[in-house]
Amino acid sequence: MTSLDFVKFLIEAVDLAVVHGSAFTEFGEGFIRISYAMDLSILKEALDRFQAAVAKLNNQKSLS
Numbered sequence: 001m002t003s004l005d006f007v008k009f010l011i012e013a014v015d016l017a018v019v020h021g022s023a024f025t026e027f028g029e030g031f032i033r034i035s036y037a038m039d040l041s042i043l044k045e046a047l048d049r050f051q052a053a054v055a056k057l058n059n060q061k062s063l064s
Contacts, residue, residue: 003029013056014049 001009003020010016021028036043 003032007032009057010050010053014053016046016049016053 003022007018007020010018019033021031021033024033034046038046
């Protein structure tokens with residue numbers, strides 16, 4: 001999965017937006033960028049969503 005595919009998955013699966021690393025240079029592929037310039041409660045919600053998305057992705061992989 002490319003970093004762009006992962007970003008699309010996060011948006012579709014848990015309504016979470018991050019930036020794919022390849023948006024910055026080709027060396028960013030395989031990474032994502034997250035802004036921490038938010039209230040702590042919002043960041044906690046974002047991390048909870050991120051954790052849920054990774055669990056969902058792991059479940060999809062184990063079903064394959």
